[in-house]
Amino acid sequence: MKEIGTIACHTISVIVDNEAGVLARVIGLFSGRGYNIESLTVAAVDQTGERSRITIVTSGTRMVIEQIKAQLDRLVPVHKVGDLTIDGRFVSRDMALVKVAGTGEKRVEALRLADTFRARTIDASANSFVFELTGSADKLDAFVELMSELGLVEVARTGAVALARGPGGL
Amino acid sequence: MTATETKARASEAAAAPPILSGAAMIIRALTELGVEVVFGYPGGAVLPIYDEIFKQDGIRHILVRHEQAAVHAAEGYARATGKPGVVLVTSGPGATNAVTGLTDAMLDSIPVVCLTGQVARHLIGNDAFQEADTVGITRPCTKHNYLVKETSDLPKIISEAFYVATNGRPGPVVVDLPKDVQIEKAPYVMPGQREHRTYRPQVHCDDKAIREAARLLAAAERPIIYSGGGVINAGPEASDLLTEFARITGIPVTSTLMGLGAYPASDKQFLGMLGMHGTWEANHAMHDCDVMLAIGARFDDRVTGRIDAFSPGSKKIQVDIDLSSINKNVAVDLPVIGDACNALAQLVAIWHEEKLGQGQPSLDTWWQQIEHWRTKDCLAYEDSTEVIMPQKSLERLFALVKDKDPIISTEVGQHQMWAAQFLGFDKPNRWLTSGGLGTMGYGLPAAVGAQIAHPDRLVIDVSGEASFQMNLQELGTIAQYKLPVKVFIMNNEYMGMVRQWQDLTYDGRRSESYSETLPDFVKLAEAYGIKGMHVEDPAKLDAAIQEMIDHDGPVIMDCRVAKIENCFPMVPAGAAHNEMLLPGDVVGKPKDDEALAVV
Structure with a gap:
């Protein structure tokens, strides 16, 4: 289909049965139909472990976003599909683990910046730190960029997890 | 035996389900689900099931010569009866040969349940003889698929497979059956209710939406019904209702390739098939209409031609059971989710109830225009006495x-x-x-x-x-x-x-x-x-x-x-409906690469 209209970023929540292959179905749907995935996170979210919540950040025209939701909704193990971007205000967080190695002034500066970003130090050795940082993708990007000057070794990041604001749930 | 004793025995029987092998369970479940015919081809990973087939005569097995043909035969059976077609093939090449048929059934929304053999559970993932990742391979070409990991799950999964294949927009469902699951014994418990915990397609149309659709059609000066395979899938009653609705409204009807037969071809209100090789009158009427009722049709690229020139001036109503068919290729003005049969029954009822026919503008001018298009006699060809045309x-x-x-x-x-x-x-x-x-x-x-x-x-x-x-x-x-x-x-x-x-x-x-x-x-x-x-x-x-x-x-x-x-006629590559070619027309080459690519 020709892209008509502006492309917007949407955060979509999907409640699925926590069964084998369900993630493959969702990912296969996106790759098979050529939709974008900016990020995708998934984990079991109820006490019994029977249901998982998938949070997908995707982008497309209004028609494409509608298609994505309709296609997700017709997958058999899908309970519910919600578009947080459309349904109202929502909160969204990514998490990153950032390893920085160095000594002397750089080490001190890394720790100082981590404090400014309200990152937690979850591992430390004589010449390295692993920082844990949550926030928006932008904030994480900014932190990682600063660390690249200060002995950045590697980064592990999750995609976004998100919930609607207020008392209502999906 | 007294009544109490009988009752006690019955409840005892209910409390203690029969212990059956997986293979016996499969045959029993199929029988209970009303399956009469299975199209298949035996092989190592389905030998236990074939042994059970040998021992019974309730289900008829038709031995094809290639697994692809087994699926097409099941599709032909399903289309000719409205009942789901059932396929039984072995693991590995049996399953991969079935893939073309499954994809075919997926694209044409045909209810098929395909049982595939699989290597024993402990061998899965070991590149065992005739092993293929059947659920992985068939995931994109089935409506849903299952790998059965516990023998006791068999009745539930098979019953669910039939539910999914036949409800909502129909489609193929694969049930992959490891050989040791077929051999192992377990209690046979068939679930009583056949409702699904997550899959519940909307079959009843929203009253407000369908009412608005009826009113839009009643106010139209150049309306058309564009009917598709969904009307066939909704059962013969849907076809009767389509005919009734067209008759009481006087609206012309065109059909997709998949929808042929839903409306009588011999009827004067039928314009023939539309699309790339559709009739002159059907395509022109689609292009020039002011209100279009698409029902059980999905605006396929062979139907629409150039999408930005498709029926440019019309208000489009689309009735479909599958939300993902709406606004996929063509933006519609009034989407209605529901079963075609229900939608048509509601349209007929609303038409009578609101006496919409009374205020309806005359369609005479529209029909005169259509008759004019018909004079093109677009299917005419030059006959020969030398050779059979x-x-x-x-x-x-x-x-x-x-x-x-x-x-x-x-x-x-x-x-x-x-x-x-x-x-x-x-x-x-x-x-x-x-x-x-x-x-x-x-x-x-x-x-x-x-x-x-x-x-x-x-x-x-x-x-x-x-x-x-x-x-x-x-x-x-x-x-x-x-x-x-x-x-x-x-x-x-x-x-x-x-x-x-x-x-x-x-x-x-x-x-x-x-x-x-x-x-x-x-x-x-x-x-x-x-x-x-x-x-x-x-x-x-x-x-x-x-x-x-x-x-x-x-x-x-x-x-x-x-x-x-x-x-001919033919809507050439990258052209609009009203740029159709007839025999004898000079055929220009596609205007650009983009047009060439949609050929």
Whole structure:
């Protein structure tokens, strides 16, 4: 289909049965139909472990976003599909683990910046730190960029997890 | 025995379900779900199931000659009956051979349940003999699929597979069955309710939306109904309701390839098929209408032509059971989610209740315009006394068989489009063709499935010499079960549609489209003990067709037709509906690469 209209970023929540292959179905749907995935996170979210919540950040025209939701909704193990971007205000967080190695002034500066970003130090050795940082993708990007000057070794990041604001749930 | 004792025993029986092997469970579950026929092919990973088949006579097994054909036969059975088709194949190559058929059923929304054997659970992932990741391979080409990991889950999963295949928008479902699951014994408990915990398609239309649809149609000056395969899938009652709604409203009806038969082709309100090889009047009416009711149709690219020039001035109402069909290719003004049968029943009821006919503007001018388009006589062709024209062969075939209410299957290509144009269907479930996937080799096995379902009906596979060769091994199945299928091969010695496109868009460079080294079809038929016939003289065509119909058994007819004849009308690549070509028009090459790419 020709892209008509502006492309917007949407955060979509999907409640699925926590069964084998369900993630493959969702990912296969996106790759098979050529939709974008900016990020995708998934984990079991109820006490019994029977249901998982998938949070997908995707982008497309209004028609494409509608298609994505309709296609997700017709997958058999899908309970519910919600578009947080459309349904109202929502909160969204990514998490990153950032390893920085160095000594002397750089080490001190890394720790100082981590404090400014309200990152937690979850591992430390004589010449390295692993920082844990949550926030928006932008904030994480900014932190990682600063660390690249200060002995950045590697980064592990999750995609976004998100919930609607207020008392209502999906 | 007293009543109390009987009751006690009954409850005891209910409390202690029978212990069965997985294979026995599968047969029992299929029987309880009303399955009468299974199309299949045995192999190592399904031996336990075949052993159970041997021990019973409730379910009939039809042995095909290739797994792809098993699925097409099941599709033909499903289309001709409205019931789900059932397939049983082995692991590995059995499953991979079935993939084309599954994809075909997926694209055309045909309910099929395909049981595949799998290697034993402890061997999965070990590259075992005849192992393939069947659920992985079939995930994108099925509506849903299952790998059964516990024998006790079998009744529930099989029942759910039938529920998913037949409810909502129908489609194929695969159940992958490890061999040790088939052998292991477990209690057989069939779930009572067949509702699904997550999959509950909306079948009843929103009253407000359908009411608005009825009012829009009532206020239209140039309305049209664009009906698709969804109306066929909704059952024969939906077709009756479509006819009723068209009659009370006077609205013209056009149909997709998949929807032929839902509205009587012989009715004066029927404009014929629309789309790439649709009629002049159908495509022009679609282009110029002011309100369009799309029902059970999905605005396929072969239907719309150039999308930005598709019916530019109309308000579009789309009724579909599948939300993902709405606004996929064409933005619609009024979407209505629901089953086509319910939607049509509601439209009829609202039309009467609100007396919408009374305020309806006269459609006379619209019909005059349509009659004017009809004068183009767009299916006309130049006949010959030297050679049988392909259109002529179908016109004569139709004239000689129409009173017998035949079931027609086709392969894919020119003959398929000509069949859609020249064979008129007045009722649903009589037209079996591969529309979405366009699978050459579909028609012969589909005819097998239809003939199994309706042993006394006239079943004809309208075929081409190239498509026929893609599944000709099924002549063995036809011979084995003495199925009186008539195979009408329109032999023009070319992959005709490929040749047509090459002539129109590649300066006539007929690259690899000549059907070289054709077999002698008469001898081929005879090798299977089937009657083979051959006709090439136009004067003998009628007699040959009559002999074919009258023969009590299968026939292969090699009907030699004009070699270089193009199928018209045609909406050329990258063109709009009202830029259709007729025979004799000078065919311009596609305007640009973009147009060439949508060919």
